[in-house]
Amino acid sequence: MEQTNTTTPLIASSLTELQFNTLVAHSHDCIALLNAHGLFSYVSPSVERISGYAPAELLGNVKDDFIHPADAPEYARQIEQLKAAPGQTIQLTYRFKHKNGQWNWAEAIATNSINVEGINAIVFNFKNITERVETQQKALAENANRDALINAIHDIIWSIDTNRCLIHANTAFYSHVMAITGSHINPGDNIAFKHVNEATAQLWDTYYTQAFNGIAFVEHLNFLPTPDGIYEVTFSPIFEGNIITGVACYAKNIAERKIADERLRISEKNMAQAQRIAHVGSWEVCLKHPDPSRYQTRWSDEAFRLFGYDPHTTEANPQLFIERIHPDDRDWVVNAMDDAIKGIQHTKIEFRVVLPNGDIRWITSEIEVETDPITGAPTKVIGSNQDITEIKDAAEKLRTSQNNMAIAQRIARVGSWDIELNNGNPFTQPAIWTDETYRILGYDENTQPSLQAFVDRLHPEDKDYVLNALTTGIANNNTTPIEYRIVQPNGTIRWLKTEGEIFYNATGQATRIVGSHKDITKRKLLELEREKVVDDLTLRNKELEQFTYIVSHNLRSHVSNIIGMAAELTEPTTQPDIQQLFLSEIKNSAQKLDNVIKDLSFILQHKRGVIEAKDYVSFAQLVADITSSLGSQIAEQNVQIETHFEAEGKTCIKSYLYSIFHNLITNSIKYHNPAIAPHITIKSSLVDGMVKLHFADNGIGIDLTHNADKIFGLYRRFHTHIEGKGMGLYMVKNQVEQLGGTITVTSAVNQGTQFTILLPNS
């Protein structure tokens, strides 16, 4: 900023000395003359105001440190330069030390007038500019601070003047404009041309105009074509006094906030919807008020509806909630809530509410208590309520239905079961059993149901049958019911009828079998008994028929002989010896005929049933009586009778037992081996509650290979050389059976005969 002024005279020649002195004395500036040696040769009085020094203190003197060390070299260089250029004028700015020791800023105009006659010095005209410099410095610092501030934020800040020219902006503004327009903008440039299109420019211009009207306002705007969405722009007029000199703008990107707001709104809406669908209401009560009736309470819309309130017209209030609780539940629910708060524990309760229309609904409520992290005191109760009426009803129906089924199954003695087949080993796979199935199979409720557990109960004789039915049933989708026995743990044998249904998947693989076990023991036993009765009756009938045939045969065989012989007797050609024989034979046959009729009468008498009283019969006594009655026969044949009576006797119809013993003993004697003396062994014992009688002889025996079924038949004879009617064993069998017993025989030719009789020991 050096100025060249060679023509300006320092002192007007026209001024009087007085005028000059007065002028100099009152000037703000100080005038000084610096001689060729760099010393002040003149200093005007105003120097004292500027520097604190009196002129006399400065004249002919060079003060060390008067010029600030930082400015001294430049100052010295400029002065030297000036010295070398007579007539030149320069400007200097430097700091000098005030008499009070403080640094001050000085601005000086120095003119080389060394060659000007009468002056011969450098003329200094300087003033104190400290105040001005400090103000400027302060402003600069403030600007820097301001720029740093506005550049530190991502929001966009700028200001324009009345000509729509940019005054000031932050870096976000510059980069934003660069991003939109691809060009740079500088302060002073008209911003109207920095919009992408005319319409946008028009719109912005409208807002600027509005701001120039003196009103601050906020608009949500897009900086087209930026993809980042919406900005909240604040337009503020800049006032200088009453005059608006510009508009300051502040734009904040609110896209994220908008999205977050929208998300929150949607989420709240969804929540409300979900609550509505699930019949779940949520609520919270803030406990931070000394007066419980003034606790801050919030309910979700659905929480209102659950209790029969309109969410739009009702104010949340715990009392409203309590009022709706069923009178029977109210006290304990309130207590439970209090306990939950006091105990600070998660609580779940179920209770009824009564809606205004009288409907009773079941509500489940879960309560969570929040506590102050420092004091541990409860601060907030958060809860959820759910309408579980339908669930409750369904559960109740299910329970009733299951209960009914259990009762029905129990009454019908039917247990059902369900087995998965394609999920590992079907035998060990957990199955489902109803209570009655456990009971029927004789398992307690702790047993894990499985096919194996069922198989374990099967009667050994029926196990293969059942497993085979199961396997082939699955293979052929055959669900024909099966009947079989199981053995319960206490040894009881039960008859079961099992029916099933087999489920197959798309590939035809059996996946599941569902079925029922029915305890049919009662029916089965009746059935078996009936079958036995029928069998017995059939047998009896057959026996009676046979009896008839046999009796009639025996009657007829004699009758036919008599008829035949009588016919021969009437023939004239019959020889006299034949006539004699036939007459004798007719008598004989008539006698036999009479015998058969007597036998018949005897048999029928015995067949009529048990009419005789029962007596205790000693086996030893019985044998003694029979031996005695046989008398000489025993002695003649040298018969040995050996007895071992472990069971000494039994209560019985004596005549029957007598007949049985008599027949068997006389048979043994009758059919003895002629080569050896007859030996008869009779034993008795108790076997399984039955009296067992065993007769064994050393007689000729019977070939039983063809006659096992005939030996006890009426009029069956097995020996031709020994007299016999074939009635003894028939009667023995009949009498044994009348006594409720059985008789069996073992024998072989020349091996003796053994009879075993089992009689019930009643």
Next chain:
Amino acid sequence: MHKSHANSTSTPTCFILIDDDNVANMLAQMSVKRYFNQPVIHTFTNPADAVSFITEGEKYNTLPCTVFLDINMPILSGWDVLDKLEKIINAGTTAFNIYIVSSSIDPDDKTRAAQHPLVKGYIEKPLTPQLMQEVFAV
């Protein structure tokens, strides 16, 4: 009721009578003698002896033969005899014409006789000349 004789025009000459009852055998023998001229009659009260005889008979060429067989006999019944004969005689042979002669009225006996391949007929006792007429007449 009787099966017709397979060879009714020819006169049977050989008879085997099997009955444990002597009187019945004697009556049968007399009836046969009255109806046929000079028959050869073998009577057996022990069926086992009859079975042996028939077995031997194959050798001695005493065939053809008519057999009257009783059912109810001790040890060997008529059915037992038939079982034994079945083993030595071909079914359907004309050499033996076996008739069951019985006083049984058991329908099982009659059915069994009708179904037996060796049995020609069932005759109810007593075996009279009139009955012979009915069985053997043309």
